[in-house]
Amino acid sequence: MVTISCDVCKKKIDSVITNRTFFYYGNHSICESCKDSLEFQVRSVVRNKEPFVIEWYEKFIDDQLGKAVQKGRI
Numbered sequence: 001m002v003t004i005s006c007d008v009c010k011k012k013i014d015s016v017i018t019n020r021t022f023f024y025y026g027n028h029s030i031c032e033s034c035k036d037s038l039e040f041q042v043r044s045v046v047r048n049k050e051p052f053v054i055e056w057y058e059k060f061i062d063d064q065l066g067k068a069v070q071k072g073r074i
C-alpha cells in the first residue's frame, strides 16, 4: 500500500482517492482540508482578478503552496 502524506500539514492520508481525499496542484500534493483552506485563501484574490489568465492562476497557486509548505500550514 502506498502511503501519501500532505505536503503542507504532513498528515498521512489513509485512503488515497485522487481528487477526493487528495489533490495535486503542480508539484504539490495536498489533503482535503488544506485544499479547502487554500481555496478559501485564494478565492477573494481570484474573484477580483481581471482578466483571468490560467497561467497566472497556476503560478499564484504554486506560490501560495510554496509558502504554505514552508509554514507547515495554508
Ligand SMILES: [Zn+2]
Binding pocket: 006, 007, 008, 009, 010, 011, 030, 031, 032, 033, 034, 035
Ligand atoms: Zn494537509
